[in-house]
Amino acid sequence: MVWIRGIDEIPISLSYKNAITVEKVGLATNALFNLDKGDSLGLRGPLGNKFKILEGSTVLLIGGGIGLAPLLYLADVLKDNGTNITTLIGSRNKESLFFDDELKKVSKVFLSTDDGSFGTKGSVLDLLKNSIKDLDVYDMVYVCGPDRMIRALLDLFDKKNILEKTQFSVSRIIKCGLGICGSCSIDPKGLRVCRDGPVFYGTEIIDSEIGIYMRDHAGVRCRL
Ligand SMILES: Cc1cc2nc3c(=O)[nH]c(=O)nc-3n(C[C@H](O)[C@H](O)[C@H](O)COP(=O)(O)OP(=O)(O)OC[C@H]3O[C@@H](n4cnc5c(N)ncnc54)[C@H](O)[C@@H]3O)c2cc1C
Numbered sequence: 327m328v329w330i331r332g333i334d335e336i337p338i339s340l341s342y343k344n345a346i347t348v349e350k351v352g353l354a355t356n357a358l359f360n361l362d363k364g365d366s367l368g369l370r371g372p373l374g375n376k377f378k379i380l381e382g383s384t385v386l387l388i389g390g391g392i393g394l395a396p397l398l399y400l401a402d403v404l405k406d407n408g409t410n411i412t413t414l415i416g417s418r419n420k421e422s423l424f425f426d427d428e429l430k431k432v433s434k435v436f437l438s439t440d441d442g443s444f445g446t447k448g449s450v451l452d453l454l455k456n457s458i459k460d461l462d463v464y465d466m467v468y469v470c471g472p473d474r475m476i477r478a479l480l481d482l483f484d485k486k487n488i489l490e491k492t493q494f495s496v497s498r499i500i501k502c503g504l505g506i507c508g509s510c511s512i513d514p515k516g517l518r519v520c521r522d523g524p525v526f527y528g529t530e531i532i533d534s535e536i537g538i539y540m541r542d543h544a545g546v547r548c549r550l
């Protein structure tokens with residue numbers, strides 16, 4: 327948890343061993359961009375779980391938008407374990423693309439943009455269908471991205487019967503970070519992203535709210 331004094335405390339992943347990568351979306355993330363060199367931050371953690379790593383395996387990473395941030399760090403760790411990595415990157419457009427060069431150093435990369443300004447035109451789901459012929463060759467699929475992308479992938483992996491070989495990092499509004507307040511609960515099981523997650527196997531979240539609704543800062547359901 328990253329605390330920006332007087333503003334808020336927000337969940338952020340490590341994108342390197344000693345760095346974070348942030349997308350401006352609202353109050354706290356904008357405030358982070360306004361900090362000067364030498365300003366300080368509060369840090370609390372680590373909290374929750376992490377991706378489960380398989381030794382010496384063949385894996386597929388799928389990242390959408392800022393979801394690529396934790397996947398870069400994961401890819402670095404997997405590479406050191408002798409893992410064979412393929413990465414699919416989905417981005418809105420060429421300008422919002424990042425970490426593609428870094429990921430190319432440790433994995434085979436396929437790219438798509440929504441508007442076709444770079445890589446294949448279309449969603450990361452289209453990219454997956456067009457570039458990966460056989461999902462069975464992967465020992466594990468790791469995913470991080472927006473809820474709609476997660477839902478599309480959950481449904482596809484369910485059809486292919488490989489949910490137990492998939493791990494998803496899920497985003498929800500985190501407040502206490504300790505499993506107490508319920509802000510980050512996912513219906514219907516009440517899984518808490520801050521404590522039970524943020525990483526879940528596909529089998530744990532296939533029948534969940536993900537991709538349908540989430541809760542805002544007040545805990546009120548909001549449609550995606
Ligand atoms: C485990 C985890 C890891 C994360 N890692 C990163 C990271 O490495 N880099 C990064 O840039 N962001 C990351 N996020 C998302 C980040 O925490 C939110 O973007 C941030 O809290 C937004 O704060 P804000 O005050 O700028 O925006 P707000 O003003 O709070 O909200 C702006 C908009 O974003 C939505 N929103 C806010 N927080 C979330 C959330 N957690 N999930 C989904 N929608 C949200 C709000 O509903 C609103 O529509 C992560 C989230 C989680 C749960």
Ligand code: FES
Nearest residue numbers: 501505507508520
């Ligand atoms: S943020 Fe309080 S229970 Fe998860």
